[in-house]
Amino acid sequence: MTYDYKWPRAVAHGGNTGAHYDVVYMGRGTKNVYTMWTPFGDTPLELGTLAMCLGSQHFSKIRQTYGEMDVDRDNVATGWFSEDPVEIVDTFGGRWATTSFEAGDAIIFGMYMMHTSLNNMTDRYRISSDTRYQLASEPVDERWVGRKPKGHYAWGKTTPKPVADARKEWGV
Ligand SMILES: O=C(O)CCC(=O)C(=O)O
Known part of the structure; x- marks a missing residue:
């Protein structure tokens, strides 16, 4: 099955997305959910491609702390682990990888791929768009399915905790 909710994106000059799981x-249903990131048309590096931190699915301390976070329950801004990709590989290892995309390309990855x-x-x-897929037989995160998925119902509605504070508490 696919989540009914779809994430279309239009990223303007200077924009980017910080590093996250x-x-x-x-994460409220099965953890076996897959994201498909689909750029609409040819997307060279300078247009802002998606980059993967290879090996980040094995960052056990990050998985056990940040990876247990739920943005609607914990209200941590911005949901991103870091806006500094170099800091991540310097501290935890892994290797950043990206490529230019051509029309028709897509990349599919799991929930613990930074x-x-x-x-x-x-x-x-x-x-571009992000669409999500999982086995229909496994539990589903109720925020993203139905005729009018409720989405992020609490995140950002009150003053969020900065991720830097949360990271101090988590020790990562
Ligand atoms: O398109 C982007 O800038 C971010 C996409 C993303 O984080 C995702 O597909 O999960």
Whole structure:
């Protein structure tokens, strides 16, 4: 099955997405959910491709702390683990990887794959979508299914805790 909720994105000049695990946004059902990131059209690096931290699925301390977070329950801004990809590999290991994408390409990855996006250095929007898939036989995160999925119902509604504070508490 696929989540009924879809995430279309238009990222403007200078925009990017910080490094995160998707599980913090959609971890209430099975953890065996897969994200498919689909750029709409040819997407060279300078338009802001998605980058994967290879090996990050094995960062056990991050999985046991940040990876247990739920943004609606814990209200941590921004949900991103870090806005500094170099800090992550320097501290925890792994290796960043990306590529230019062509129309028709997509990348599929699991909930514990740390990913980020490159900055959009152009004057064009980078248009893409994130869609999610899991086995229909496994429990589903109720926020993302139905005719009108409720989505993030609490996150950001009150003053959020900065991730830097949360990371101090987690010791990562
Ligand atoms: O497109 C982006 O900038 C971020 C996408 C993303 O984080 C995701 O697909 O989970």
